[in-house]
Amino acid sequence: MEIKGIYTADEHRYDLSAQMYQRCGRSGVLLPKVSLGFWHNFGGVDPYERSRAITHFAFDHGITHFDLANNYGPPYGSAEETMGRLIDDDFRPYRDELFIASKAGYDMWPGPYGNWGSRKYLMASLDQSLKRMHLDYVDLFYSHRYDPETPLEETLQTLVDIVKTGKVLYVGISRWPLEALKTADEYLRSRDVPLLIYQGRLNMLDREPIDNGVLDYCHEHGIGFIAFSPLAQGLLTDRYLNGIPSDSRMARERFLKKEALTPQLLDYLRQLKKEADSRNETIAQQALRWVLQQNGVTSVLVGASSTTQLATNLSVI
Numbered sequence: 623m624e625i626k627g628i629y630t631a632d633e634h635r636y637d638l639s640a641q642m643y644q645r646c647g648r649s650g651v652l653l654p655k656v657s658l659g660f661w662h663n664f665g666g667v668d669p670y671e672r673s674r675a676i677t678h679f680a681f682d683h684g685i686t687h688f689d690l691a692n693n694y695g696p697p698y699g700s701a702e703e704t705m706g707r708l709i710d711d712d713f714r715p716y717r718d719e720l721f722i723a724s725k726a727g728y729d730m731w732p733g734p735y736g737n738w739g740s741r742k743y744l745m746a747s748l749d750q751s752l753k754r755m756h757l758d759y760v761d762l763f764y765s766h767r768y769d770p771e772t773p774l775e776e777t778l779q780t781l782v783d784i785v786k787t788g789k790v791l792y793v794g795i796s797r798w799p800l801e802a803l804k805t806a807d808e809y810l811r812s813r814d815v816p817l818l819i820y821q822g823r824l825n826m827l828d829r830e831p832i833d834n835g836v837l838d839y840c841h842e843h844g845i846g847f848i849a850f851s852p853l854a855q856g857l858l859t860d861r862y863l864n865g866i867p868s869d870s871r872m873a874r875e876r877f878l879k880k881e882a883l884t885p886q887l888l889d890y891l892r893q894l895k896k897e898a899d900s901r902n903e904t905i906a907q908q909a910l911r912w913v914l915q916q917n918g919v920t921s922v923l924v925g926a927s928s929t930t931q932l933a934t935n936l937s938v939i
């Protein structure tokens with residue numbers, strides 16, 4: 623599918639504003655309740671015009687927040703390159719309406735300086751991300767994972783310093799344990815760079831941030847919480863009820879393994895489908911609504927391989 627001509631965003635994109643946006647913790651930032659992630663479907667291996675159509679659909683329906691990381695692709699870096707192309711082709715005039723996030727923390731380049739949480743890695747990675755995305759700044763930069771070896775103060779001071787460079791407006795952390803989250807919150811607050819948001823996996827099959835107290839901590843301390851993989855990478859949909867479609871994430875077997883589809887899970891999904899049918903809903907809508915109803919959740923960060931999927935996911939608003 624080729625998109626011709628210059629993109630003009632839908633003039634009705636903010637019609638649902640009152641329902642769509644939610645304050646992120648105790649900050650000045652409003653985020654859409656449904657945000658779009660670029661982990662899959664936006665890499666160099668994916669058709670650009672499809673990624674572009676999904677992004678247009680998102681923005682045309684009020685999704686202002688796009689979530690990336692240095693290593694999203696494949697290959698690594700290519701989701702950010704797709705974003706750079708989208709900025710050049712379509713979104714430069716809308717830059718101030720977008721809230722774009724990137725991250726560093728997982729392996730990105732070879733050698734001792736392309737991974738984890740050192741100042742050396744985070745600073746260099748951010749510069750690379752900005753180049754790939756053709757941006758002067760990102761709205762949000764995350765430490766992508768907790769690094770048990772690097773002193774927390776080194777990672778946290780780097781987050782403070784990058785905000786002061788003007789290349790980043792807000793900072794977040796992803797998948798840090800509760801004790802480290804508390805340290806980060808106190809350290810950053812005392813240096814006037816409050817932690818905007820915590821990114822963690824939360825869905826009906828994985829309630830870890832509820833069980834380990836992270837969600838409550840964020841809620842009580844004015845930190846936003848964005849739930850990644852709210853559909854458990856597609857398990858919490860009707861995608862796998864009748865086998866494994868050849869174009870699905872599970873068929874690619876990298877991040878979603880076939881072993882995940884146990885008879886118990888299938889029973890659970892069939893039960894969910896019955897409940898969803900009785901309400902004229904899909905499993906996906908039910909699963910997203912469940913996450914959004916948890917106290918302290920600012921946004922569900924969905925992935926989508928088509929505009930149809932995204933439309934279903936958006937209909938929970």
Ligand SMILES: NC(=O)c1ccc[n+]([C@@H]2O[C@H](COP(=O)([O-])OP(=O)(O)OC[C@H]3O[C@@H](n4cnc5c(N)ncnc54)[C@H](OP(=O)(O)O)[C@@H]3O)[C@@H](O)[C@H]2O)c1
Pocket residue numbers: 658659660661662663689690766796797821822849850851852853854855856857859860861869870871872906923924925926927928930931932934935
């Ligand atoms: N911080 C971290 O460590 C971390 C880790 C993981 C993800 N994330 C972020 O979270 C984002 C979302 O993660 P995710 O992609 O795992 O989220 P997800 O929403 O749980 O799964 C998305 C996948 O589910 C399927 N799907 C989505 N909507 C559907 C629908 N309505 N009906 C049927 N199938 C549907 C699609 O799979 P098919 O491709 O099979 O169609 C889609 O690619 C990522 O892009 C990334 O930005 C962050």
